Amino acid sequence: MSSWTNTRLAVVVDGQTGTPLTPIDSFSPTFSLNTEVIHSIEATHVGLIANPDSFTFSLSVKAIGGAAAQLTSLALKGTEFSIGLYEQSGSTGEWDFSNIVLTKCVITSASPSNATVSGAPVATFSGISRHVGIDNDAVQRPTFTA
Template sequence: MADWNTRLEVKLGDATITPISTFTPTFNVPHTVIHSIEADNVGYVRQPFTFTFTMGVPAVASAVADLTELATNGREFSIAVAEKKGTDWAFKSIKFARCVVTSASPSNVVIDGVPQASFNCLALSVGLEA
C-alpha cells in the first residue's frame, strides 16, 4: 500500500499557494557532436539545459487567480515537497526554484470532483538532493 504522506506544492516565499494534482516534467540537455578533419565524433559541446513542466492544480479558492497573477506579472515561484506530519503539511525541501508560468489553460466546470487548471511552466534552477 502506498504511503501518501508527501505532495508537491506551489510556494511563493514561505506561503503555499496551492497543492499540485499532476506534474509532468520535461527536460532537455542538448549536445552537439564535434568532428575533425581526421576523425568523426571526437567530442561534444554541451548546450544549456532547459527544464519545463506542466502542472495541474485544483481550480478552487484563489489558487488559479494567484497563479494567473504570477504569470501576468512575470513573478517567480518554487515547487516544494511538503511532508504530512500529523494533520499538517510541513515544508521539507525545494527542488525546482525560480519557476515562471509560460501559459495557462483553465478547466471546464465539472459535475463531480474538483475542476483542474493546467499551467505550462519553466524552471530556471533545478536543485539536486544528495
C-alpha cells in the same frame, strides 16, 4: 510500498515554505540537457558543444479556492516561485528527491478546463525553471501535521 498520502508537491512564493500557495495535483517535469557532437574527417565524436540546459514543467491544480486565480496572477506578473516538497511529520520519505528541486520558476502558459457537473474543474499551467537543485543544493522541506 509508498502510499503517496504523506507528501505533496506545492507552489511556494517568496520562500514562504510555511504557507504554500497551493498543493499540486499533477506534475510533469521535462529536463533537456542538449549537446551537439563534433565530428571531423578522420574521426567521429571528437568533441561536443554543450547548449544551455532547459527545464520545463506542467502542473495541474483544482480550480477551486482561489488556487488557479493565484497562479494566473503569478503568470501575469512574471513572479518567480519554487516547487516544494511537503512531507507529513513522521513520514518515512516517499520521494526520490528530499528537498525543493525546482526554483526560480515562471509560468509561461495557462489552460483552464471546462466546468463539469461532477468534480472540480482543473487548471493546467506550463512553465520554466531557471534553477534546479538536487537534495543538498536546495532549501530544506518543511513538515506539516495531519
